[in-house]
Amino acid sequence: MRRVVVTGMGIVCPLGIGKEEVTMNMKRSVVAVERISSFDASNLPVKIAAEVRHFDPEKYMDKKLARRTDRFVHFALAAFKEALEQSRIDLSVFSEKTAVLVSSGMGGFITLDVENNKFLAGGASKVSPFLIPMLLINMASGIISIEYGLKGINFAPVSACASSGHSIALGAMLIKHGYADVAIVGGAEATIAPLPLAGFASMRALSMRNDEPQKASRPFDVQRDGFVMGEGGAILILESEEIALERKANIIAEIKGFGMNDDAYHMSAPDPDGVGAEKAMRLALEDAKISPRDVQYVSCHATSTPAGDVSEAKAIERVFGSNVFVNSAKALMGHLLGAAAAAETVIGILEMQENFLHAMPNLDEKDPDVKINVVGKEPLSLNIKNFVKNSFGFGGHNVSIVIGRYEG
Template sequence: MTTDGRAVAVTGLGLITPAGVGRDATWEGVLRGESAAAQDHQLKGLPVDFSCRVPAMTPEQGRIGGGKAWRMGRFSQLAVLAAREAVADAGLDPTTWDGARVAVVIGSGLAGAAHLEEQTLRLQSGADLVSPVLIPMLISNMAAGEVLLDLGARGPSLATETACASGASALAVARDLLLSGACDIAVAGGAEAAISPVVTTGFQRMGALSARTDDPARASRPFADDRDGFVIAEGAAILVLERTEDARARGTRQYAQLAGVGLSSDAHHPTAPAPGGTVAEVALRGAIGGAGLVPADIDHVNAHGTSTPLNDRTEAELIARVLPQGPTVTSAKGVIGHSLGAAGAIEAALTALTIHHSTVPPIANLTTDNLGFPLDCVVDRPRQQTVRAAASHSFGFGGHNVVLVLRAP
């Protein structure tokens, strides 16, 4: 293990997922290992009629305030609420900070696609029924834009779009902004709320979704030998990142340090990964080396673990080849489904919590009897483990590979 190098500190976490509203509720839900998948009335009558939705929020939990919620897409609302939690968790006060030194980077895969679908149906009954705020509800940069407005952050702002790696890409960009000196605080992560009839059917038609309509709660089963696809989900995760020296100077808690980032692109197929994960390996090795580590230093992997036949096999081959020491492996998608562009940020936040609590959550619906690969997957119950360094994998349609290495502070 090495000194800080190019690491940045994770000082605040905000989470809204199907496992629970808020950081603690999500963490507790993931530790229970119980799937959040259920029948979805908005998908009734479709070939796949279930999803993982965020639980209903109390008025206090879901309060945007200021009469602003009506203009926001749901993905932006989730981002704002998660960002508020993350900033408060970091012990920061937006009313007193220098907003010009605060960056916001938030990724989303399908952004406001569900709103576009809804408004397209309205258009069939007349143009005057289409919302005048459709465009800001739709475009993918507005999660970042609404967080900027809410927090009074006037530093660099970006929206990353690398499909299911979007949230992880946002954290990679935010780290670079901090290390370049472009900002002193980065509020970064991912948000997604794209569960709709058309989007869900699109994934179903391409064979990506589980077809277990008779038992949704058992549908998402990462790394199981009888897996048959993912469960579509929504959610948001926002992390507050600071330079390690600044976090120490503030005397604030560090959940973990984002120490290494690896990026690569398959250039193989629009939706399928390169065979054997050979190009994703470049990202994994790059993240490990960028953190000043060697593969043997990785104690844990928070896998992309989609529960699809091809992706899980490819990722399992990657882990076994690059990390033969056998790190523990988990995937939250068994509990919370696949939140698309938010997934990488959610999983990075859970990796930080794994390091902080020395606890690895189990993979839902996976047992030693149906484990399809020779990996040390955590099953049945959480496992206590001191994690010095962990890799969080994110792989997106289009061949985007993003690996984040987090380590203990």
């Protein structure tokens, strides 16, 4: 069975465009949640979000392609370009053995919102001929392959907020078993638009702290009241160990194992005891052939919802006891939905490289039902050898991935 390593990473998220800016803002404990600026949200119950600001898609693609693709595809292409620059791989050599698995939970929802308004106001003739391809969730994977001539396995795993977690796990699986030599994996999401916000607000999933946006996202805090919508994209380039060594690549990290299952409990609520989450973590550790004692850190899914945070905390406690520290990147940048797992994996690897864990600025009082070691209001210095990334999605989908330092 082949080992799977990471040789490139790219990220666009509310904390910044690119790894350098994101790392700087993590260390500064920046909370990138503000009142919505991209449209008038005054008639919505939720008026806050974590937006990617100052992003120009034409820096990463030509004007025509930018006009004919949705914002989530723009994020994917920008993140991929950064990952490719770091990896320095000549993809033309591996074209037919490069898998592309770039997820989104909801796809081109901004396009849907805009074009539906055109239809309602002016009829069918006003609808863009690019509406359908701009909507499709698989289009980020497709466009990357078209732009770079990649002819290998290509699809977009979709499992709500676990989507890009599945992309990473499945990309690693394809390399392990020899179906691909290289895998471009990750996710992108752009759903900060009136209809998605109205829908999530209607189901009482979003924080309503409109007057205190920077205090709204508060995973594990006793006063949490829902998640904050975020947006962005993140891409990782995975390779088989032998190919990375042969081309003398700089290996950033290793994907050591993964576990995937389902709660089979409820369409949107987690199993309150976290049984599925626990099993996913145990499967990941078993696949990685390490014990819970070998893990120093868990990058939590923790979205700042009342039920989800406690469920995950219970599962982590049963697997790791008090032997790990945990945090959630959503405390700083909100919830990137289908892109969350990929963005948080990139952030976790950056933290592993820098030997620190970012702070949880809004953890004023930890929920008494959360017994695990949550990083507090200040960053924590920690030597990380291995960490676990958890991702969960509506429908009961669970993904846990073990990522570690590469040791040849």
